[in-house]
Amino acid sequence: MPGQNAPGAIPIPDVEELVALVASYNPKSNGDRLRAAYAYGVAMHDGQFRQSGEPYFCHPVAVARILAEQRLDDDTIITALLHDTIEDTKASYSEISERFGTEVAMLVDGVTKLTNLQLSSLETKQAENFRKLFMAMTKDVRVIVVKMSDRLHNMRTIESMRRDKQHQKARETMDIYAPLAGRMGMQWMREELEDLAFRVLNPEARKSIMVRFIKLQRETGDVIERIMKDMRTVVRKAGLQAEVYGRAKKPYSIWRKMEEKKQGFSRLSDIYGFRVIAADEEDCYRALGAIHQRWRAVPGRFKDYISQPKSNGYRSIHTTVSGRDGKRVEVQIRTSEMHDVAERGVAAHWSYRDGIRYENKFAVAPTEWIATLQDTFESEENHEEFLDAVKLEMYSDQVFCFTPKGDVIKLPKGATPIDFGYAIHTRIGSRCVSARVDGVRVPLWTRLKNGQSIEIITAEGQEPQATWVDIVQTGRARAAIRRALREADRERFIKLGRELARAAFEHVGRKSTDKVLDTAARNLGLENGDDVLANLGMAEITARDLVQAVYPELQKKQGEVVPYRRAVIGLEQGQSFTRAACCEPLPGERIVGITSRGQGVIVHAINCDTLIDYDDQPERWVDLHWHSGTHEAAYGVTLDMTIGNDAGVLGRICTLIGEKKANISDLEFVDRKPDFYRLLVRVDLGDIEQLHSLMVMLEAESEVAAIARLRGVSPGVPGPGEPSRKMRAKAGVQTP
Structure with missing residues (x-):
């Protein structure tokens, strides 16, 4: 019979326990369907074992139980029982569809595809797969909910994996799954995933926090129980029917606060959190008033997510208060319905109660939640930029600011006036030149705070600047700027x-x-x-x-080179030419000649400023153009370069120039600073195309801070036909 185990083997959990758990919140659940899915899963995974030695099917049952604890529907529970069958067994999509329905088959197939994404691979592929993960959400968020529960159970049982595999999964969990759980509003899951990953990634730090926490409890006694008792007394005196719960924060949460605030454990005060579950919204605000009368509110630590809920439906009042001993505690105040959404997030949409789908008025429909994500990410064309935007959005907290008309704009913590402008309209963000915050003009990099009134000042002709990419915090602004x-x-x-x-x-x-x-x-x-x-x-x-x-x-045959003496067409018989020192034209640039006694014809670039001096001497102008073909590298050009002052940089730059078949004929340092050098490099080239290719390549090098073609200036002491000292001084170059 399916589900039986060999003597001495680790038993698979009894299906009746799962059926009873589901029936406890959904009496109308179809127990026979659950039993059939259980039996099918046992049969498909027969003979398969986890690295811990237990039958493999123990894992799908555990995932199903996690979802049942969130009071999800039968199809989701069945998907959990079968989520590895298509990938790891002979089961097929069509067979699952025939036995359990198309919806279950689609969910199982969706989870299978997510499992096959190697999210911890190279960055580009990780970004590409992350996009696929979000696209999977658009079909049915339950796919992600099942996958999150799958990851949670794997993290709970990670000890049996190889050490390198543990680190890979833990880093993936910390970077992707934990923040995703938070973005979905499944806060309890986010905290547990973070702490389980923290246990693997930094066990010494976690152990240190646990030891210090135990020591603190011994020194101060049961602080949580004392504060809970005091808080219950306060709310009851205010005539409120409310429940009060307290807990110590998870080790990773404490560690993160220590890192963010650069404080040691002994100086960290807000390591306790309390929740007040009130009867309705009005009582939430009354409870807040009673708590603020009893304890001193900490400035800047108040957030009202009831009047301004998060996009995933989260509603709660957050405040931090300080007692007479200076100990800070965080307090969250909400109703039981709000608490349900706060704990289970988007998954609350599928809640069942007494056999019917429970309509929690605060639960956000998954389609609406996904739409908010799509608005942010759909414009990103580049995979790395998409990953950057996703991580920004998932890790962000929120601030609420006002337009001059009083409209509320939601932004992530750390947002700037540029983000605010783009949140209103792309055109306003792009033309932003300054802003007024509460009537005071501020720079664009100012970090906005809750409750501020923002007025964006725009100007015609303003365009997004490259530096804005590092200033903004929202994916929408960053995408628009990059575009x-x-x-x-x-x-x-x-x-x-x-x-x-x-x-x-x-x-x-x-x-x-x-x-x-x-x-x-x-x-x-x-x-x-x-x-x-x-x-x-x-x-x-x-x-x-x-x-x-x-x-x-x-095209000229390979190897046929135009010599310098025949480079220019349009000269008279026996007439010679010289390149003008003021503009140093290259083959490929439009040119004109000016006759000169003793020097034949001086060849100028057609846009050379010196030609203005000959406007009233048309008889001296000669129509010229370069000979077609490949020219020899005999045309000097001066490059003005600023490079980093590090060992080996100059050598690498010279090597790159050589790789482009350009010859360095002279080099002069004109400015030396501790962190950079400015130098003039004289290179001999064949034509304008070779110059352009060389400059593009050098400009792309990280060691090159700036590069420009400098006309009329050559390094070293000017020789015959080269720029004069006066010209060098005009260019800002000191002549020895």
Whole structure:
């Protein structure tokens, strides 16, 4: 018979215990369905054992019991009993659907898919899987509730795992499952998961807290019982019918407070928590008044989540009070219905009482709760950014601020005026330049507090700044800022790419038209011409790739190089040329010539400021352009660079320059500071494309703080045709 065990084996819990537990809150539960699911699970897992040596099916029964203690429906309990069958046994989706219904089959399949997500793998994959986890919620939150209960039982029995596996599961629990339980409003589960993970990750710290706590109890006696008795007396004198409960906080909660406040255990005062369960909302506020009359309220530690509930339905009044001995205690005041939601969160939606679905007016419908998450996360395109936003939202507490019209805006703790602006509208956040908090103008990085009135000051033309990403706290603001920055970068790269494309096609005697760019896009597998230009500007494709994609027959044979003396077309017979020291044009840039006695033709970039001096001498202007093809690396350019002052940095920079086939002809330090160097590097290049590629690569290096092309200035002592001392001084460079 299924469920029987071999002599001496660890027994599987009796199904009748589970059936009785479910019937205690749901007399209309279908016991036969539960028994059938139990028997099917036993049969499927027959011969399988956990690492502890007990029959494997003990685990699904334990998970089902955890869910039954939360008073969940039959389908969820059956899902728990069968949650590993599709993954670990010969059971199939269709068979489960046929035996127990489509809803159960879908739930079991959903849990199976979540189990197969390796959430503790590499960061990118973790982020991608985290997105899938949230997408699974949109189908049925019960999938996550079952998975959370599965993780809870695994953490309760983690001792039988290998030590490295324990650490992996504990870190995953601390980073993902515990905060997710908190975000779902299942606070009791969050606290237990955190403490179980803490036991594995930092056993010495946990043991230390436990020892100190026991010592404190010996010294002070049963503080909890004394305060509970005192608090009951206070509320009864106020004519209230209310229950008072007290407890010491979990070791991990105490440890976290010690870390946050940078205080030792002996200085940590609020390690006790008390709950007052009142008859109705009015009595909650009356109880608050009575407690504040008896004990002194601690400023800044009051939160009213009854008038401003959290998105997961949580309602309660929080206050911290201090007694005559200076000992602080936290007090939460709520009704029994609020307490039910506070303990079980989103799971309270499926509560059963006396055989019928209990309609708790404070329980949030899962679809509404999921909608609040989707608003935050759906705009994130990048997996790492999505993970960042999720963790921000899950760990956040809330503050409530007001618009000038009195509307309430919910924000996470630590939010700034920028977050506030984006919470109202993306346009307001993006154009935010300053803010007034309670009438006083404050900087944008100010951390907002409960009850403040915020007025956002905007300006036309203001755009989101890159520094805002590190200032804001909400996923919505961060997503909008990153999106705006990406769009701004794209416009910048398109503009740069357009100039590079023009130069590249002029090299081969063609024009860079929209039609040409669209043809290149098709041949390169890109969407349109703008994509081509953006990729060219970002150095994802080269100018040679672009020309090759449209005019492959015009590309020069490999190894054919245009010598310096033949680089310019448009000179008269026997006429020589010199690159202008003021602008140092490179092949690929548009050029014009100015005749000069003794120096032949001076070649200037078409946008060189010096050309203004020759506006009234048109006879000296010569129409020139560069010879098409690959030019030899004989064209000097000066790079103005700021690099970190660390060992080996300069060597790495020089290596990178060499890798781009550029030759360093001179180098001069112009500013030395303890943390950075500013230097001028003279490099010999072949064309503007090579310069652009080199600068993009150097700009991407973490050791390079700034880089720019410096025209008209060369390191070292100026030689023939090089910039004068006056020009070097004008550029802010000291000449020896």
